[in-house]
Amino acid sequence: MWLQYRQPPLKYAIQRPQKKICYAEFPFQDRCGPLTDSYAAYPVEPQFDLVFEKSPRIIKDAFCAVDEIRVVKNYHLTGTVAFVRGTTIYFDRQKLFYLLLRKNEEALPPTQYRWTWLSDESRYFEDGSDLEMVLKFTEPNIWGLRYSFASVLIHELGHIIDTNAAFNSRPNLGFFHCEFAHQALNKSDYQSRNALAGYEAIFSDILGVGESSERLRDLDEAGFNSFYGRNNQFEDFAELFAAYIMLEHFGVSYSITKQDEALFDLVTHFQQPALQRKLNIVESIVNYHNLTEAERQAFQADMLACRGDFTPSALPINGK
Ligand SMILES: [Zn+2]
Numbered sequence: 666m667w668l669q670y671r672q673p674p675l676k677y678a679i680q681r682p683q684k685k686i687c688y689a690e691f692p693f694q695d696r697c698g699p700l701t702d703s704y705a706a707y708p709v710e711p712q713f714d715l716v717f718e719k720s721p722r723i724i725k726d727a728f729c730a731v732d733e734i735r736v737v738k739n740y741h742l743t744g745t746v747a748f749v750r751g752t753t754i755y756f757d758r759q760k761l762f763y764l765l766l767r768k769n770e771e772a773l774p775p776t777q778y779r780w781t782w783l784s785d786e787s788r789y790f791e792d793g794s795d796l797e798m799v800l801k802f803t804e805p806n807i808w809g810l811r812y813s814f815a816s817v818l819i820h821e822l823g824h825i826i827d828t829n830a831a832f833n834s835r836p837n838l839g840f841f842h843c844e845f846a847h848q849a850l851n852k853s854d855y856q857s858r859n860a861l862a863g864y865e866a867i868f869s870d871i872l873g874v875g876e877s878s879e880r881l882r883d884l885d886e887a888g889f890n891s892f893y894g895r896n897n898q899f900e901d902f903a904e905l906f907a908a909y910i911m912l913e914h915f916g917v918s919y920s921i922t923k924q925d926e927a928l929f930d931l932v933t934h935f936q937q938p939a940l941q942r943k944l945n946i947v948e949s950i951v952n953y954h955n956l957t958e959a960e961r962q963a964f965q966a967d968m969l970a971c972r973g974d975f976t977p978s979a980l981p982i983n984g985k
Pocket of ligand 1: 748820821824899900903
């Protein structure tokens with residue numbers, strides 16, 4: 666699980682991500698302005714460039730496919746941190762600054778990495794104030810990367826990869842479309858096996874208000890990496906992709922504990938049988954550049970046919 670992914674140095678004749686950032690008052694405003702002086706202390710541009718520089722090649726390719734990164738006001742009012750539309754990534758300005766604020770995340774109260782709803786004022790869990798998120802790092806963060814920011818950005822870049830015809834022969838359906846097909850065809854199977862089985866349409870129905878934190882144990886054993894990933898196959902892929910990159914590439918893991926007892930642990934979660942077919946797909950995508958043409962064709966054929974009862978059969982997985 667802790668394989669280090671080292672890629673050979675590559676020459677990229679591309680724009681740095683910071684050149685693609687547009688600061689705008691409104692999402693569809695034509696004109697981009699400079700970052701206002703009052704925010705000058707936030708390392709927006711260096712952090713975008715740092716994620717690019719330190720990421721595996723598939724992420725660099727996704728950055729290349731991005732036309733613009735729009736930092737706009739007031740999306741947080743709808744609960745949105747960031748989203749992708751076409752080849753534009755939108756970030757809510759205030760949420761972005763909030764993510765970037767957290768230097769030295771190893772030493773922070775560990776409630777906020779990725780799942781901001783685990784904070785004390787969580788309205789999702791009745792015992793939210795008893796829950797703690799414990800971050801674990803396999804190596805020191807010598808680059809000064811803001812992990813919370815990186816994980817949100819990599820989630821959005823995951824959407825770009827998921828719907829990119831260069832990697833996915835069914836870009837409009839996403840890599841996990843077989844999961845959705847399986848769910849539609851085996852409804853009873855999906856509904857009975859686990860309370861966290863199939864996809865649902867609305868996040869607020871997936872995780873309500875004042876729930877028991879026991880649901881985190883269900884999540885630990887489920888074929889989903891987060892509650893949010895249950896929205897649909899696209900969010901499912903983006904969530905798992907981001908967690909995979911953060912764990913396997915940046916060495917960032919986490920547990921959620923209640924009185925020192927782990928309810929959810931990312932490393933054991935990644936060993937769950939229900940997650941393996943999705944992880945196989947994610948690993949294949951992350952290693953896509955190392956596959957031979959024949960291996961890519963086998964992968965795409967499996968994807969098209971949802972072969973092997975939705976377990977891709979011909980996946981050449983790095984070392985596994
Ligand atoms: Zn998303």
